[in-house]
Amino acid sequence: MPQSDAGLDPAQEQGLVEAWDRAAAPAARRLMIAAVEAFAARGYHGTSTRDIADRAGLSPAGVYVHFASKEELFYRITLVGHQQTLRSALEAEAASGPAASAAERLRAVVAAQTAFEARHHTTARVIEYDLPCLSPEHFIEVNALRRQITAVVRGILADGVKSGEFDVPDVDGTALALLSMVTDVARWFPANSRQTPEQLGRLYADLALRMAAPHGTRAADAPGH
Amino acid sequence: MPQSDAGLDPAQEQGLVEAWDRAAAPAARRLMIAAVEAFAARGYHGTSTRDIADRAGLSPAGVYVHFASKEELFYRITLVGHQQTLRSALEAEAASGPAASAAERLRAVVAAQTAFEARHHTTARVIEYDLPCLSPEHFIEVNALRRQITAVVRGILADGVKSGEFDVPDVDGTALALLSMVTDVARWFPANSRQTPEQLGRLYADLALRMAAPHGTRAADAPGH
DNA sequence: ATCCAGTGTAAGCAATCGCTTAGCTCCGGT
């Protein structure tokens, strides 16, 4: 299996934050988990700090022992979430081997990212769709991570075009469309689908290859599957 | 141009609601426009009724002359927006002619919907991403319209598969992925792109055909373009 | 002339918001 869980605890697969920073105070982690659930259900502005405190089993003031503000709590979540997402993409690309074709790398990255969005759909929904609630400075910082993720996909497409492996007239536009497709999984998963994250990853990887492959050269299946 | 503006005022293309219900009280329309702008900028929960009233040039109480509640104002926006979106899809499909191939219909619908999301990105952002803020009953009603839009795409894909025109192993999953791609335009347009809505529509229609076309049968260009 | 429905505002209500303050308990270091 090329795209690994990268150290995630399989018993806690439904959240990203749960697995992060095991050294931090347990209450701080509980707060982040509680905040992710609340933000995913009602959005940033729709969630009160009392909601979060309740879910974490703390009094309203307990939040501010560990985080300076609601926005900082949200910022920590989005930062960790985006770091994990970027790491997942880079690891998937690296795992396909140093001599991998552009097609193999595209398949690995799209499958990994799609499965990631599905597995961690609660956290992903928060960090994908509530980003404008960040302070301007924090937004810029997190957005830089997003650009790196886009750059990975764009790089693979460009490499494939250069080598003649792909036929992509608009690399930037196609990369954006491709990531839209992948990202949006977090919004609807697991409704409308009885598929596992891995099955979904394979489907989306196939679709991505169809988008990039030149006329009459489409690979029907992944090498090694 | 197969996908028409369907009666939209070209001078007010940036919003959906502006063109709707010209018989309604002007203040009610102003409120809907103001609410769309505010919701798009800050989200439903991030927007106060005083924000909306200010933008519409009314006192805070003026909102409740025309709408029973903030939720009802939001509901009217989402309802009208989804009706227009569905109408746009149906008209695009119909405009491709009664004897059109599945490929022609897919191209027409995807191009029209993509251009629509781009042109009306402010309204689209509100009605696509803040939907869970609706009351349960209103959510069910609007969601029924969404399912009709999905059904259009799914129907075209299924027809193409049946006639041998398409090769789509997972019609439902592909339709969902395709609509994710199209819908997500509203979230980032017009940033990251110097393309017009029409150019973007052509790019996305090409990508959609690549996703659906069987091995070695991809049409490089639209018939008639 | 009078009325009345439609459109609007000033003022304010109860509730909730993010966050602070003052003070408690607990526990490891000395």
Place this chain on the structure above:
DNA sequence: ACCGGAGCTAAGCGATTGCTTACACTGGAT
């Protein structure tokens, strides 16, 4: 034995929330 900081809470601050009430103005029908 005693200290000091970390973790937590009860209480509450001022601001803002969605919305209501009471009242004013307008223009057309009677």
